[in-house]
Amino acid sequence: MYILGYDVGGTKISAVIGDEKGKILKKVYRRTTKEYGKSGITSELIEMGEELIKTSGIKEIYKIGIIFAGPVDAENGIIISSPNIIGLKNYNITKELENHFNVKVYLQNDASASTIAEKLYGSAKNLSNFVYITLSTGIGGGIFINNKLYKGAHGMAGELGHMVIMPNGPVCGCGRRGCLEAIAGGRGIARRVIENISAVKNSTIFSDMNPADIDAKKIFAAKKAGDMFAQLIVEETIYYLAVGIVNIINILDPEAIIIGGGISMEGDDLFRPLKLAVQEEMKSMKRPVKILKALKNGADLACIAITEYKEQMLQ
Numbered sequence: 217m218y219i220l221g222y223d224v225g226g227t228k229i230s231a232v233i234g235d236e237k238g239k240i241l242k243k244v245y246r247r248t249t250k251e252y253g254k255s256g257i258t259s260e261l262i263e264m265g266e267e268l269i270k271t272s273g274i275k276e277i278y279k280i281g282i283i284f285a286g287p288v289d290a291e292n293g294i295i296i297s298s299p300n301i302i303g304l305k306n307y308n309i310t311k312e313l314e315n316h317f318n319v320k321v322y323l324q325n326d327a328s329a330s331t332i333a334e335k336l337y338g339s340a341k342n343l344s345n346f347v348y349i350t351l352s353t354g355i356g357g358g359i360f361i362n363n364k365l366y367k368g369a370h371g372m373a374g375e376l377g378h379m380v381i382m383p384n385g386p387v388c389g390c391g392r393r394g395c396l397e398a399i400a401g402g403r404g405i406a407r408r409v410i411e412n413i414s415a416v417k418n419s420t421i422f423s424d425m426n427p428a429d430i431d432a433k434k435i436f437a438a439k440k441a442g443d444m445f446a447q448l449i450v451e452e453t454i455y456y457l458a459v460g461i462v463n464i465i466n467i468l469d470p471e472a473i474i475i476g477g478g479i480s481m482e483g484d485d486l487f488r489p490l491k492l493a494v495q496e497e498m499k500s501m502k503r504p505v506k507i508l509k510a511l512k513n514g515a516d517l518a519c520i521a522i523t524e525y526k527e528q529m530l531q
């Protein structure tokens with residue numbers, strides 16, 4: 217019994233074939249075209265799916281999951297708006313694929329889907345209350361309360377990156393100032409390096425780098441290589457992340473915070489100091505909240521997980 221999964225992101229689209237236990241058989245990628253429009257994205261997904269089914273040697277698929285980088289109406293299978301691809305506003309993408317493949321198609325926002333994947337396949341398997349945070353170019357997440365994905369009144373819960381941690385701080389993509397994402401997201405970390413580089417002149421390996429090439433990965437690598445400026449930026453990042461995480465802990469009192477996304481690939485270089493910083497930041501409100509690593513192939517599993525997740529099954 218195989219499931220076809222799609223991850224429609226801002227830079228790439230991937231398609232996977234997997235089973236309901238979360239075993240991934242095969243995966244293909246394509247670069248995202250900004251100008252797809254409704255018919256363009258649909259034919260791209262159909263083509264990728266057909267190719268994948270043919271080359272992975274399976275007979276048929278029995279359901280499809282699509283995860284999308286942007287707000288969706290999961291219940292009705294509709295993309296509400298699309299920050300990365302033009303012309304997908306209020307598009308019922310599931311109907312088109314159902315017509316073609318003749319199976320049920322599920323749609324979910326990528327951060328919510330990754331949260332569900334942690335519950336079904338990851339370190340949250342035995343947890344009822346946890347928060348998933350994705351640290352990437354931006355910061356997003358999802359909240360599980362009493363074994364259920366918490367959606368909020370408008371389906372928009374879990375926008376953890378848009379929690380202000382520095383009033384009057386840098387302007388965020390959402391329009392507010394000093395959001396966690398604007399400071400500790402990948403783009404925010406790089407911006408802090410670029411803005412402060414003149415103050416440190418030639419004391420850093422970033423002085424001669426094209427600002428467009430500076431990213432979080434290079435900053436963590438520079439810190440590891442002993443660059444003092446990079447160390448300062450990383451320490452600052454960890455402090456602000458800890459402030460944000462403790463805000464979440466104080467509101468929701470979860471069993472664990474699970475961290476995924478590109479920046480989480482820094483592994484212990486991130487997790488070790490972050491755990492200490494969270495402990496420290498809890499001050500007199502300490503409690504044993506675990507800080508855990510997310511699934512390594514969370515995005516692949518997320519496409520599968522949303523087709524398997526049913527709210528009632530976990531109660």
Ligand SMILES: [Zn+2]
Nearest residue numbers: 378388390395
């Ligand atoms: Zn924001």
